[in-house]
Amino acid sequence: MYAGTALLVLLLSILLARSLVARALEPLEWVARRAEAITARPEPLPEPEGRDEVATLVRALNGMLSRMQEAFLAQTRFLQDASHELRTPITAILGHVGYLLRRTPLTEAQRESLEIVKREAERMGKLVSDLLELSQSGTWRIEPVPLRVLDLLEEIREEFAPGFAGEIRVEADPGLYLLGDPYRLHQVLANLVTNAIKAKAQRITLKAFGVEGRVVVQVEDDGEGLPLPLEALAQPFRQGGPNRGSAGLGLYTAKRVAEAHGGRLLTCKTPLGGACLRLELPSAKEL
Incomplete structure (x- = not known):
């Protein structure tokens, strides 16, 4: 009981x-x-x-x-103010370069140099417009087209090699194509190479290969490596270190562009011993 x-x-x-x-x-x-x-x-x-x-x-x-x-609003105001302030000098640069190309006798080397200045100023103007668009809507539009990956990587190498004391190698199958926005992807790869140079790299490899219906593009270097996890560095205005000398938008931009393509940005390992950043993107077969 x-x-x-x-x-x-x-x-x-x-x-x-x-x-x-x-x-x-x-x-x-x-x-x-x-x-x-x-x-x-x-x-x-x-x-x-x-x-x-x-x-x-x-x-x-x-x-x-x-x-x-409050922090987000402050960053948004900064983007808007910086975008408006940068437009004036960029417009002036394009105007003067255009005048020199049209009206001044130039050697072939001088003309090539001015064409590079013009092309990079145009890209800077597009970036400024992107920053303004991002501050207003929080998103970027992409216009994907089939791209030959080797051409994209060679364009990056040709842009950076003349001013880089080290070696930039390209390893990609000539028949490899991806589906992407050429301006956006150039912007991302240029940011990743710039980060490698700032990390004191002497060897940079631009590598691309296909895997499981996707295209993988890797930027590998022998520099100092990533000072923080990718999740922390891919935040807006987060700089990789006190001596990197940037506004802290490079990896944030790379991550957002990769996601806008239906892909992703990851870290990876490299025999070079430095940083390895990996873009996984749709192949042209997914068009």
Whole structure:
């Protein structure tokens, strides 16, 4: 009899305890659901009355969200201001270069140099427009076309090799094609090569190959490597170190462009011993 009574008391105690725990956890579950909703719509949580632990947690989350929104707005304002300020000198450079190309007797070497200046100023102008577009909508448009990967990598090598004291190698199948936006992908690869040079690399390899219906493009170097995990470096305005001398948009841009193509940006290992960044992109067969 006593055993049966004890068992009944134990069962009732378990049921009561479960009920109490469920009631105690209800406010925390509500906070968790609301916090998950922040990712889709960053609005503050309604603050419950009282000064218990749940109310304290909600106020802390709201404070964190407010600081994040202030930082995001500050970055957006910076992008907008910088974009407007950069347009004037870029327009002036293009105007003067165009005049020299049209009206001035030039040697072949001088003409080639001015054409490079013109092409890079045009790319800078496109980048400025991109920054302004990003600050307003948070997204970039891409215009994918079939691209011969070897041509894309050779274009990058030819752009950087004259001013680089080290070696830039290209390894790609001549018959390999990908589906991508030529301007955006050039921008990404140029950023990755620039990062390698800033990391004191003396050897850089631009490598491409196909795998499982995708095209993989890797930029490998023998430099100092990545100072932080890719997830941290791929945040806007996050610089890789005090001596890298950039605005902190290179890897952020690379990640966003890769994702806009339906691909991704990853780290990888390289026998060169430095950094290895890997773009996985759609092949031209997916057109």
